[in-house]
Amino acid sequence: MLNQLQRDILRLKKEKNAIILAHNYQSREIQEIADFKGDSLELCIEASRIEGKDIVVFCGVDFMAETAYILNPDKKILIPDRGAECPMAHMLSAEDVKMARKRYPDAAVVLYVNTLAEAKAEADILCTSSNAVRVVESLDEDLILFGPDRNLAWYVQQHTDKTIIPIPEEGHCYVHKMFTAGDVMAAKEKYPEAELLIHPECDPEVQELADHILSTGGMLRRVLESDAKSFIIGTEVDMTTRISLESDKKTIPLLEEAICENMKLHTLEKVKNSLIKEEFVVTVPDEIARRARRAVERMIEVST
Template identity: 55%
Template structure:
């Protein structure tokens, strides 16, 4: 943990370097607080994908995990995309390969393939369209096909299946952070905070979703809390989001549904790594053209919805 004065000094240096290098710093809601505070934009996967496509800076510093930086590189091939923590992988993204998507297409030739943005570039390239937790239902409903393969998150797929007449075929992947939350966590949190509203992420298990008051993406949680008349909330997602809630939702109190639901990979980015990345313009994320061209189609289809 860095001392407060050191954090301040490094943060100032990062902002100076970002201006000199014509760089924008994007950070996911699950990043450590000091990284969130130094970023230009903090948000969920959908917000950051949009920012990567729309910002004019020539350098994108992505404080997140590998698939997010890949998405930025696909959308902005002319830009330098940096991932300060190159070992920040998403385990769920690794639960399906492009070859497995091709096999699914052979088995279900009439089905559309919807790839969660939490997938590799190779998987996106084999898919028809991407989605995030915030727009998954809109994406599914936009398709002409009545049969839809959703991958890789089984919990998100089964949640979306509740709201559509289309046949949803889930892949058996999962987010280990959200999937480990259970009914006992809900019982304990409700007992500890009886006046709090329970908000959970659609990557949670069905039993947790059934017990929730609302289901939102991470940024959806922040928006709901900031505008709600309630003052206390239990948050069924990675607790890094609580920093944004405290910053943006004055007077509101948020408690984690599970204090053990930590995404280790999201915590690998620190200020020192950000500053080294800006100084050297490395590690750079490059997606091969033959993959990027096809993956871009799926991502842009999502962004147009």
């Protein structure tokens, strides 16, 4: 049953003609009131399809809300806590991308959606963890500048004959960096029957032990379609919450401490406040939004 705050939010949502999008890492109470939950690609696609709503409340991190704005410049995009930034997205600036292009003029630039709008505007195409290989393979160029996640770059390199050059050299997600091969071995010993699902933002030695390497949306689909009864989930801890809303199968977080503090800045109180005060508004300068939109739309074309 929904609590009072959740009911208030649903009422306000109706009054304001708003929609709530939430990334799979949000807390249970936020997931319960979201109109749509998903991984980065699913949220981009959903944002591109929004019709008949005036306000989008984005319970995710900065680059996700910016992407929603880039695809919906006529709508009010709100983020409940302005401090919800993805540290990885801040590891690659537009200037870094321009410098890499100068150094490798024949290369295509593929950027992970976990980048800020200014960097996106410098990309040929974007990708997410669920379509990165497909995006790279869709390009004519054999040399690919890929950033900012070095581990996702490594994953793509395992699945393509093209040459992948990570930019910057050490871009990473602090949450997925927490997992070690030792954690995986201990979990496998404790739950020998469980399938091991690992996110491609994890280090290569952790990915090498996985049964499946998947985006968060891919993990949910795998749990629903697999014959296995239990799963070790190698990503942010609330992915197990997301799966529990769709399935009774047993999910075990690889590490209880794997919490994205940035995603968790959003709370029900802040979502309610965001709807009442219509804050905090996310925008992107027109020219940057126009150039970034091309790269986002090109990715969506390749992925749908």
